[in-house]
């Protein structure tokens with residue numbers, strides 16, 4: 001059967017672009033008010049569409065951001081430089097490059113002329129400055145192209161006026177307008193004339209149809225690649241903010257503990273290089289001339305601590321509480337065969353390479369903050385309130401960051417730096433140590449899963465999945481987006497809690513498995529949590545893909561062909577087929593080695609992953625090969641999509657096999673990458689092939705988080721086939737094989 | 744305060760610092776050389792990897808006193824002016840970087856490997872223990888293979 005996912009018709013949305021008074025061409029764009037509306041369900045499919053089939057989280061983002069005026073700012077300067085202020089964060093996901101490609105495409109400008117700069121926090125953007133949910137390209141694709149197309153039209157109109165020709169007679173290429181008689185004018189020389197508000201632009205501006213794209217869809221290297229390989233790329237703590245001194249915190253021995261007293265403040269203040277010792281709510285801060293001295297002083301502090309909210313909590317209790325909270329599946333009808341499975345996933349650190357960090361310069365009457373922030377508006381509002389400053393006296397700069405994976409939705413380092421700077425009346429550069437980042441940083445919530453699938457006569461009759469999770473903290477502005485759009489959601493969802501809404505708008509099944517139901521039960525634990533790349537999907541869909549293999553085995557089917565038979569659309573099958581072919585599904589493997597396959601669809605994109613695993617050395621299980629196929633609708637930069645899929649694969653290798661956190665009496669035991677066993681070169685496949693399908697649609701789907709869930713399923717399934725064991729508890733190998741750092 | 748004189752990226756420097764102050768902080772906080780990154784401070788992540796007299800070291804655990812009279816090369820000192828080192832070129836060709844934060848260390852580790860052997864095996868590449876949290880390992884592997892081939896041909 002050829003099905004289709006009813007999707008909101010986003011092509012109907014249009015954008016209005018306005019001229020800004022400036023010496024050279026400057027434009028802003030906002031969306032017109034024809035907001036998206038969910039389409040009715042297609043009743044012909046055996047499994048009714050899940051909410052995420054009708055309207056997914058990304059749609060909510062697009063809807064919430066639509067009314068914000070002055071969304072995007074583009075300027076063409078007299079030297080031909082094109083500057084685009086991007087109201088999002090770049091953390092390695094390749095967004096700035098993809099946006100530069102879109103701008104260069106519509107302007108017919110060289111990619112090298114485009115500078116994409118990260119916008120400061122602008123509260124007037126409301127819901128339109130949050131980076132998450134693999135949504136940036138989805139929400140920016142239309143307005144960025146419209147803005148750049150308008151700029152091009154104005155440059156052409158300015159050249160036409162100068163030469164006394166009709167704009168339609170002129171062409172553009174490589175940053176130059178050309179007349180039929182051979183005259184040329186580069187964009188820089190037209191930038192002032194194009195800024196003239198009286199300039200007539202006959203015909204307006206329309207973005208190119210995809211058929212005329214010359215850059216979109218072609219692989220492009222990162223625009224900042226050279227800066228990265230020469231050490232010139234500036235991250236937060238590399239910025240030269242005059243007078244900003246290194247600062248580290250001594251943090252409590254349990255999560256969320258408080259400072260009672262510092263016994264040796266004076267002695268520590270007298271240590272070499274130490275400038276200040278100040279107490280803030282989250283710990284005791286040391287400011288010093290160098291980080292080396294600050295770290296020594298931090299270690300020398302003698303602090304008595306108050307309790308935190310989870311002081312006696314350990315993994316075993318979390319597990320017990322999750323199991324108790326998770327309601328059992330419905331009883332199957334008498335004599336109906338079924339597959340039952342329960343899964344546990346440990347807490348996982350985000351562990352971005354660049355630890356949490358921020359620079360703050362707080363004065364009597366104003367403050368300036370620099371940090372890697374994915375929700376800068378909430379950060380600015382919170383920091384202004386905390387400092388007791390009016391909002392317009394607080395400037396928050398968004399700095400390109402060394403990874404995020406969800407972590408930088410929170411701005412704890414920025415708030416801490418602001419508090420320390422205020423207390424010691426000097427600018428500071430605050431850095432979390434790796435140990436603190438691993439232990440006190442946020443975590444992907446531990447989860448427990450109960451899945452029951454009934455089947456008969458070759459059909460899956462029902463698929464029931466109950467998820468219990470330590471509560472995920474969404475208090476970073478996402479809540480406002482969902483609240484603001486709740487009224488437009490399909491019936492009933494508007495009343496669900498934030499987590500339920502997120503769960504229901506992101507997690508869906510790609511298969512016709514009859515009556516398909518999911519529930520989420522969250523329990524508060526006091527452990528600081530946060531969305532982790534793919535939020536609920538890595539665990540939820542990962543577990544489901546394992547059960548799909550077990551259903552196939554129970555019914556005597558091949559895991560690939562079984563999936564193929566139950567997938568809903570041809571587009572899905574095309575992705576799965578390609579993975580099976582390219583990965584030589586079914587090729588003979590030595591004992592202890594096996595292939596595994598899995599599929600995932602989300603963010604209007606779909607992917608299949610096929611891996612090979614070698615479990616012959618139980619102390620070093622290795623994924624030896626991976627084939628990943630991704631259909632993201634319209635890949636703006638296939639090379640960037642490929643990078644995201646490789647990243648998602650490494651996340652899955654790590655968290656499925658070895659990387660997790662042991663919560664022990666209110667604090668994770670792990671304190672570094674030697675303990676939180678993130679994959680290194682020796683743990684990752686030597687053979688990785690990623691196939692990004694050419695455009696299958698007219699709009700880009702999300703790609704940043706897409707790779708994780710299918711890879712989790714494929715690796716677990718390969719492990720199951722290689723070892724003959726059932727993968728049930730993740731990470732699969734999770735011994736405390738190290739001596740924890742002291743608390 | 745003891746004084747230490749050594750060479751950083753071709754420039755002679757003298758710093759007054761405690762003997763045991765790690766080189767990483769001398770570079771970053773005293774000399775403004777910010778290519779080497781902090782990722783752990785305990786020789787685990789390898790993000791700070793730089794060269795001391797041509798050998799790869801982790802400046803987060805090298806005391807400044809150990810550098811006296813020696814030559815320190817960081818990622819900033821690898822290229823010859825505008826001309827990139829072949830390993831940096833290979834990194835661009837493979838578009839290795841994602842967030843980029845680990846890459847100065849990855850590149851310095853790869854350069855050191857190719858100094859030890861012109862024909863690194865898969866096992867040699869596996870032995871590079873630098874963490875890349877973004878998971879760019881496969882492109883790193885390809886870039887090292889490509890750089891090695893080009894350097895042999897040169």
Ligand code: FES
Nearest residue numbers: 782784786789803
């Ligand atoms: S910072 Fe030097 S090894 Fe991690």
Ligand code: FES
Nearest residue numbers: 842843875876877
């Ligand atoms: S590129 Fe981000 S940690 Fe390696």
